[in-house]
Structure formats: C-alpha cells, structure tokens
Amino acid sequence: MSARVVRTVADLRTQVSSWREEGLKTAYVPTMGSLHEGHLSLVRLGLEKADRAALSIFVNPTQFAPHEDFDAYPRAEAADVRAAASAGAELIFAPNASEMYAEGFATSFEMKGPAEGLETDFRPHFFGGVALVVAKLLIQAGTDYAIFGEKDYQQLCVVKRLVKDLDIPTEIVGGPIVRDEEGLALSSRNAYLSPEELAVARTLNKTLFTAAADIAAEPARAEVRLGEGRAEIIRNGFNSLDYLELRQAGTLAPFTPGMKEGRLLVAATIGRTRLIDNVAVEVG
Ligand code: PAF
Secondary structure (H helix, E strand, C coil), X not given: CCCEEECCHHHHHHHHHHHHHCCCCEEEEEECCCCCHHHHXXXXXXXXXXXXXXXXXXXXXXXXXXXXXXXXXXXXXXXXXXXXXXXXXXXXXXXXXXXXXXXXXXXCCCCCHHHCCCHHHHCCCHHHHHHHHHHHHHHHHCCXXXXXXXXXXXXXXXXXXXXXXXXXXXXXXXXXXXXXXXCCECCHHHHXXXXXXXXXXXXXXXXXXXXXXXXXXXXXXXXXXXXXXXXXXXXXXXXXXXXXXXEECCCCCXXXXXXXXXXXXXXXXXXXXXXXXXXXXXXX
C-alpha cells in the first residue's frame, strides 16, 4: 500500500473531509518522524477504531529548548512514509515549519495540572510547545481519533487535558508501550545509544518493573522503595537521574495513601541520551 504525502493544512483537511463525507472515520497519529515499531503499532491501533489512518511528521521546534537536540533529531522522511504506509496509513501530513508557524505567529500555551513536575522540572518549555503543536495538528486535521503512545505518559495525560479544556472534538486514545526483546521502551532517541550504553539502557525497565511490583505489594514502603530504585539506576551506570516518581494515574497528582491507580515514571540519562519510561502500579 502507498500513502499520499500532503504538505498543506488545506490538502490535509480536504482529504479527511472527503473521507468523512463517505461516512468513513479517521484516526490520526501525530509524530516527529524517525518511525519505529512503537509508532506503527499506534497506526494499527488507530485502524482498529477507524476506517482510515493518517500520520503527521513534524519535528516541532517549539518543544525543544535551544540546548536540546532539535538540529540533530533523526529525520528520515522517505523511509518514514514507506513504514507508515506498510502499517496502513494512507495519508501523511509533513508540513514545513512555515506552514505550521507562519511569520508573526504569536500564540503560546501554558499548561498546568498533569504538566506540573516530572518533565516540566527538567524541560520547562516542553509541554507549552507540545500543547501548542498538538492543538494545531488536531484542529487542522479534524479527525475522529488521535492516538498517542503511553511511552510519553505525561504527554498523553497533558493531551487528554488539553482536548477537554479546548473542546477539541477528537477522541484521544493511548497506545501501549512497545519494548525490545529486553524490555527497553522503543524510542527514536535509542538510535543515539552505543552498544555499551544500550546495555545500561536495558536495565531501566527492570528497575522500574521491580519497583512497581514491590510498591503494589507494600504501598506503605513506597518512599523507601523509590529511594532504593533511584540508587539502583545510578549503580547500573546511568550518568544522571531526573526522576523516579509515583503519581496518580491520569491526573498525575502526587500519589497519596488510599489511592489505587498509580503510575511510576522515570527519566534518566546515559551518555547523551535521555530515556523515559513508565509503568502502571495497581495498589491493593
Ligand atoms: O511525541 C511526539 O512525538 C511529539 O511530542 C508530538 C506529540 C508529535 C508533538 O510534536
């Protein structure tokens, strides 16, 4: 199967509207490209819900700080288009920066609620940029569904809040994390890892899963167990740990006694690669 690539909002809207006029529903997978199996699983999930799948490829400058990897971020459009088509996407929106941010662009977003803490403590610009571009992408496309990976769990919670707050009529669906054979969550940034770093990276999910199981079994020890997990991550060879934190699933409010549905989230750096991961914690 091949996919049609469009570069303007007008062409994107025309295609999605024509599917709607035929009575077909569309699922949309916003991405920054450099597609891997995790993204493709989101396309397939979209096609379980809808008749057509569209995917966007746009490395969004507003979610990168000046010192981050915007210029180095892997870009491989031709391969991405082939991969997306092989998963069943029929439409690819790949705009240039001026289509998304025309000269004189003057709008910015500030997110609170699920955007507070975690990533925001280390990347304060991040969710403003994500919220802005996701709002634009969803409003531009007007699809029935949009699919986001649970790997970026805080982002998924932020997007759900954003869509509710702005009354955007697109249903947000979370797709499960896809992992490699040793449990490492797939990420475009894994391409930066050397073989030695990859071995360290693959310990992260083990620390996360073990800590989550222990906390679920003995929630009263959660703080102590988190401390042990933090020490283990550094012992395993990570250069730095930004956070290993337990939050309430969905709202991402601090997890307090009596809460049942938790989410354990981690961000740690090995070499020049910052990895994030998370897992559900079901208490009692
Ligand atoms: O998760 C991503 O790839 C990006 O943050 C997103 C949602 C496509 C917005 O640029």
